[in-house]
Amino acid sequence: xxxxxxxxxxxxVAEKLGIQPSEVLDFSANINPLGVPTSFRxxxxxxxxxxxxxxxxxxxxxxxxxxxxxxxxxNYITVGNGATEIIFSMIxxxxxKQALILAPTFLEYERALAKxxxxxxxxxxxxxxxxxxxxxxxxxxxxxxxxxxxxxPNNPTGQMIHHxxxxxxxxxxxxxxxxxxxxxxxxxxxxxPDEKSMISRxxxxxxxxxxxxxxxFFALPGLRIGYGISGNLDMLQKIASVKEPxxxxxxxxxxxxxxxxxxxxxxxxxxxxxTEREFLFEGFQGIPQIKAYRPAANYILxxxxxxxxxxxxxxxxxxxxxxxxCSNYENLNKSYFRVAIKDREANEKLIRALREVFYEG
Amino acid sequence: xxxxxxxxxxxxVAEKLGIQPSEVLDFSANINPLGVPTSFRxxxxxxxxxxxxxxxxxxxxxxxxxxxxxxxxxNYITVGNGATEIIFSMIxxxxxKQALILAPTFLEYERALAKxxxxxxxxxxxxxxxxxxxxxxxxxxxxxxxxxxxxxPNNPTGQMIHHxxxxxxxxxxxxxxxxxxxxxxxxxxxxxPDEKSMISRxxxxxxxxxxxxxxxFFALPGLRIGYGISGNLDMLQKIASVKEPxxxxxxxxxxxxxxxxxxxxxxxxxxxxxTEREFLFEGFQGIPQIKAYRPAANYILxxxxxxxxxxxxxxxxxxxxxxxxCSNYENLNKSYFRVAIKDREANEKLIRALREVFYEG
Numbered sequence: 001x002x003x004x005x006x007x008x009x010x011x012x013v014a015e016k017l018g019i020q021p022s023e024v025l026d027f028s029a030n031i032n033p034l035g036v037p038t039s040f041r042x043x044x045x046x047x048x049x050x051x052x053x054x055x056x057x058x059x060x061x062x063x064x065x066x067x068x069x070x071x072x073x074x075n076y077i078t079v080g081n082g083a084t085e086i087i088f089s090m091i092x093x094x095x096x097k098q099a100l101i102l103a104p105t106f107l108e109y110e111r112a113l114a115k116x117x118x119x120x121x122x123x124x125x126x127x128x129x130x131x132x133x134x135x136x137x138x139x140x141x142x143x144x145x146x147x148x149x150x151x152x153p154n155n156p157t158g159q160m161i162h163h164x165x166x167x168x169x170x171x172x173x174x175x176x177x178x179x180x181x182x183x184x185x186x187x188x189x190x191x192x193p194d195e196k197s198m199i200s201r202x203x204x205x206x207x208x209x210x211x212x213x214x215x216x217f218f219a220l221p222g223l224r225i226g227y228g229i230s231g232n233l234d235m236l237q238k239i240a241s242v243k244e245p246x247x248x249x250x251x252x253x254x255x256x257x258x259x260x261x262x263x264x265x266x267x268x269x270x271x272x273x274x275t276e277r278e279f280l281f282e283g284f285q286g287i288p289q290i291k292a293y294r295p296a297a298n299y300i301l302x303x304x305x306x307x308x309x310x311x312x313x314x315x316x317x318x319x320x321x322x323x324x325x326c327s328n329y330e331n332l333n334k335s336y337f338r339v340a341i342k343d344r345e346a347n348e349k350l351i352r353a354l355r356e357v358f359y360e361g
Numbered sequence: 362x363x364x365x366x367x368x369x370x371x372x373x374v375a376e377k378l379g380i381q382p383s384e385v386l387d388f389s390a391n392i393n394p395l396g397v398p399t400s401f402r403x404x405x406x407x408x409x410x411x412x413x414x415x416x417x418x419x420x421x422x423x424x425x426x427x428x429x430x431x432x433x434x435x436n437y438i439t440v441g442n443g444a445t446e447i448i449f450s451m452i453x454x455x456x457x458k459q460a461l462i463l464a465p466t467f468l469e470y471e472r473a474l475a476k477x478x479x480x481x482x483x484x485x486x487x488x489x490x491x492x493x494x495x496x497x498x499x500x501x502x503x504x505x506x507x508x509x510x511x512x513x514p515n516n517p518t519g520q521m522i523h524h525x526x527x528x529x530x531x532x533x534x535x536x537x538x539x540x541x542x543x544x545x546x547x548x549x550x551x552x553x554p555d556e557k558s559m560i561s562r563x564x565x566x567x568x569x570x571x572x573x574x575x576x577x578f579f580a581l582p583g584l585r586i587g588y589g590i591s592g593n594l595d596m597l598q599k600i601a602s603v604k605e606p607x608x609x610x611x612x613x614x615x616x617x618x619x620x621x622x623x624x625x626x627x628x629x630x631x632x633x634x635x636t637e638r639e640f641l642f643e644g645f646q647g648i649p650q651i652k653a654y655r656p657a658a659n660y661i662l663x664x665x666x667x668x669x670x671x672x673x674x675x676x677x678x679x680x681x682x683x684x685x686x687c688s689n690y691e692n693l694n695k696s697y698f699r700v701a702i703k704d705r706e707a708n709e710k711l712i713r714a715l716r717e718v719f720y721e722g
Contacts, residue, residue, distance in 0.1 A: 006606070011417040021414065035413050045406060051583030052396050053382065056372040081442060084605050108606070115603065222412030222611030242476065244445050245367070245469070250583030251612050 006107065007324040007338070019320065025346055027339040028324035030155075030186065030299040032219040032269055033346065039262040040220075040255045050250040057245050062253045066227055069260035070199055076229050078239055079256070081247040083185050083213040083226030088112045090209055090228055093238040094179050096147035100140055102133065104329035106155045106183065121145065124331050130293055131157040131301070133165055141172050148173055151183040152198075153190065156326050156338040158295040160196065170198070174205055181209045185226075186297040188217035188266075189273050202231035209235075216298070217269065218259040223252045273298055276341050283351040289358045295341070301326070302337045308358060309335040315357045321350060367468065368685040368699070380681065386707060388700040389685040391516075391547065391660040393580040394707065395633060398626040401581075404619045411611040418606050423617045427588055430621035431560055437590050439600050440617070442608040444546050444574040444587030449473045451570055451589055454599040455540050457508035461501055463494065465690035467516045467544065482506065485692050491654055492518040492662070494526055502533050509534060512544040513559075514551065517687050517699040519656040521557065531559070535566055542570045546587075547658040549578035549627075550634050563592035570596075577659070578630065579620040584613045634659055637702050644712040650719045656702070662687070663698045669719060670696040676718045682711060 007028030014021040059079050067074035080086040091112040099113050103122035113120050123140045125131040131154070141148065148169070153160045161169070173180040187193045202208055210229040215221045225248060230236055248256075259265065277295055284292035284300065289308060293301040304312055313325055326336035339350065368389030375382040420440050428435035441447040452473040460474050464483035474481050484501045486492040492515070502509065509530070514521045522530070534541040548554045563569055571590040576582045586609060591597055609617075620626065638656055645653035645661065650669060654662040665673055674686055687697035700711065 006415070006418075009418060010414055011421070026414070029415055031413065036409060041409055044409065048397060048402055048405065052392065052580050053371055053387070054367070054390055054582040055585075057367075057370060058372075060372070081605075081608055081610075084607065088605050219413050221415045224416075224607060224610045244442075244449050246445065246585060247442055247608075249442075249585040249610055249613055252610055 007340075010322065013317065013322050017317065017320065023320055025321045025349060027342065027346075027350060028322045029221060030216055030297070030338075030340045031221055032217055032272075032298070033343040034265065034269055034272060035219050037218060037259050037262050037265040039265065040218075040258045043254055043258045044251060047254055050254060053250070055246050055248060055250045055253055059248060059253055062248070062256045065257045065260050070229070072199060072202070072229065075233065076202060076231055076236070077227055078230075078236055078243075079225070079227045079248060080243070081226075081252070082215060082224035083183065083211050084108055085243075085247055086211050086226050086228040087181075087183070088115070089239050089243050090181060090211070091116055091118070091147075092242045093235060094147055094209075096179065098144045099147040099149060100145045101149045102151065102154060103331035104131070104154075104156060104326065105149070105151045106185075107328070109149045109151075109183075118147070122330055125154075125157065130159065132159050133161045135165065135168075137165070138168055138172055141169075141176060141178060143176070145176075145178055147179045147181065149181045149183065151185070152196075153186050153296040155186065156299065156324070156329060156332075156336075157301050158293055158297055158299055160190070160296040166198070170201060170205055170208065174207055177207065179207050179209065180205070181211060183211040185211065185213040186216060186299075187212065188269075189297040191274075199229055202229055204231075206230075206232045214256055214259060218255070218265070220252075220255055220259070223255050224248070225252045225256050272343070273341065276344065276347055279344065280339075280341050280347045280351070283347065284354075287351075287354055287358060290354070298341045300339050300341065302339060304335045304337070309337075312337065312357060316353055319353045319356075321353055368701075371683065374678065374683050378678065378681065384681055386682045386710065388703065388707075388711060389683045390582060391577055391658070391699075391701045392582055393578055393630055393633075393659070394704040395626065395630055396580050398579055398620050398623050400623040400626065401579075401616045401619045404615055405612060408615055411615060414611070416607050416609060416611045416614055420609060420614055423609070423614045426618045426621050431590070433560060433563070433590065436594065437563060437592055437597070438588055439591075439597055439604075440586070440588045440609060441604070442587075442613070443576060443585040444544065444572050445469055446604070446608055447572050447587050447589040448542075448544070449476070450600050450604050451542060451572070452477055452479070452508075453603045454596060455508060455570075457540065459505045460508040460510060461506045462510045463512065463515060464692035465492075465515075465517060465687065466510075466512045467546075468689070470510045470512075470544075479508070483691055486515075486518065491520065493520050494522045496526065496529075498526065499529055499533055502530075502537060502539060504537070506537075506539055508540045508542065510542045510544065512546070513557075514547050514657040516547065517660065517685070517690060517693075517697075518662050519654055519658055519660055521551070521657040527559070531562060531566055531569070535568055538568065540568050540570065541566070542572060544572040546572065546574040547577060547660075548573065549630075550658040552635075560590055563590055565592075567591075567593045575617055575620060579616070579626070581613075581616055581620070584616050585609070586613045586617050633704070634702065637705065637708055640705065641700075641702050641708045641712070644708065645715075648712075648715055648719060651715070659702045661700050661702065663700060665696045665698070670698075673698065673718060677714055680714050680717075682714055
């Protein structure tokens with residue numbers, strides 16, 4: 001089990017190109033281009049000395065702030081060093097024997113499942129259905145499965161699970177005593193995110209575990225802060241028991257407390273994503289060599305329809321543009337790429353660069 | 362397995378006292394009172410935007426800096442979210458069945474061992490020998506032990522293992538194929554720290570694993586940054602394979618890069634500890650109700666010799682002074698306390714407060 005290849009390794013790319021990491025136009029990591037919220041910049045400068053003490057081992061202020069943000073009981077929340085720590089510690093506590101995951105989906109589920117020796121079953125999403133989760137998924141919930149992991153919206157496809165199907169999955173999992181983990185790391189980028197979150201169901205479905213991240217929407221990937229939500233207090237206790245102490249550093253905890261209250265940042269981000277999602281998606285429609293899958297969140301899955309996919313990443317890199325190859329996802333191949341939705345200037349550059357690559361070869 | 366009680370939870374104490382956490386005079390956590398190095402404060406303010414990108418998953422710059430700091434090959438280094446992550450991931454990779462640890466010693470070893478189902482044997486340090494590790498330890502290295510963990514200087518006793526005995530332990534462990542973890546989290550506070558470190562032995566002893574922390578000496582407990590050193594590249598590979606990605610956030614990685622080069626901070630800290638260690642220890646000699654164990658690092662183990670130990674912590678708290686009760690350490694009891702060595706003003710306050718408690722009751 002090695003470190004999985006993800007997007008966003010601008011350090012490696014910059015070294016290869018002989019430029020500074022900051023000069024890479026990074027479409028490979030799905031981060032809000034509005035950047036670090038000013039509210040947190042201010043709080044950080046005023047509170048540098050925070051790090052002279054250990055963090056509160058219970059992270060009470062952070063948990064209270066997240067509870068208010070979602071209007072839920074803080075007892076239902078566990079916080080971690082990025083969503084990754086929550087995924088690993090939940091899986092370590094749930095001890096699944098046979099898990100069902102989507103293909104393609106976020107790579108760390110499989111790594112975390114391998115760590116506890118769990119057998120992994122894939123539900124292979126169909127290209128002809130634009131990789132949406134269809135009714136067939138319910139049939140895959142056979143008796144031996146004890147954990148289902150869904151990423152919603154799914155990464156890297158950008159597709160949401162339809163509300164009706166999600167309801168059926170919730171019921172079926174409860175009936176069959178299957179634990180259900182839903183990773184909502186990209187929820188805030190959706191239209192009407194609260195309605196599309198399953199957080200409201202945690203009291204009715206004690207087998208439900210929601211994973212959230214503050215990394216993407218609040219542009220804090222370098223800070224590492226995520227959390228889990230569940231109505232199953234016994235299991236939250238178990239998760240706490242397998243976790244290491246103080247995994248979130250004081251700056252990350254401070255960021256979490258501050259940004260979830262930053263209404264201005266949240267509003268500006270929504271205005272940006274509403275406009276730019278449409279702009280970039282429409283831009284891709286004008287390039288016949290690619291198929292763009294309609295995005296629900298802040299990233300777009302692309303398929304190159306001719307054999308130019310072979311050189312695409314390299315040719316964009318010559319223009320200092322980094323996109324994410326999807327070749328290491330189960331059920332995708334080298335003709336698929338994922339790009340983040342960035343600000344207007346960057347999005348225009350990407351469209352222009354793609355046109356140049358495809359037309360000028 | 363619950364969160365172990367450590368020193369430094371000033372949040373809980375402040376809430377109880379109805380004061381701000383910053384008003385607690387915290388002798389319970391062993392942190393350099395010189396505070397966050399200025400070099401890091403500057404670097405942080407200049408580099409806030411670092412967190413808009415994911416950290417380098419290989420932390421190359423950080424590892425290079427640590428390599429230079431110790432003048433060792435960077436390939437021998439693994440970095441983590443505090444020494445705690447290194448302890449947990451090393452133990453998870455080494456998979457010990459029967460481990461020998463000191464009693465008393467740092468609490469997280471036992472938690473990490475429990476997590477992998479390892480049986481724990483204690484070597485009970487003798488009060489009459491001032492809790493030093495004596496030759497008897499060698500006899501405790503019986504055949505079934507496959508991991509020894511030593512904390513050197515030991516926490517909470519403040520005692521160093523004598524050079525001759527350490528040499529014998531190293532040889533005996535290698536002969537008997539026992540893995541040996543030495544936690545040197547407090548090394549920089551010693552006289553001649555480099556000579557007392559076992560880092561120079563890693564190429565000769567492939568069964569040797571050193572744990573280090575930047576938290577205590579560089580006053581960064583809120584940042585979480587530690588590392589492991591070993592000449593056993595196969596095992597380092599295994600450790601990498603059980604670790605989660607990006608566990609160190611960008612600010613912590615930046616801190617690590619910067620502070621190990623900060624010669625001014627290192628020199629000032631050495632001057633402070635040389636003077637204040639003697640001052641505080643001498644101060645305790647004037648209080649007949651306590652025995653102070655001669656410290657090697659930046660904290661002092663105290664034993665209250667009469668029954669006033671019952672109220673000591675509470676009475677000091679009334680003066681906003683927090684000390685660490687050692688009642689939850691194996692082989693100690695409620696009459697033992699650990700205090701950090703702080704700056705002159707704080708050290709004087711502590712001595713004055715202790716005199717008041719013992720003389721005025």
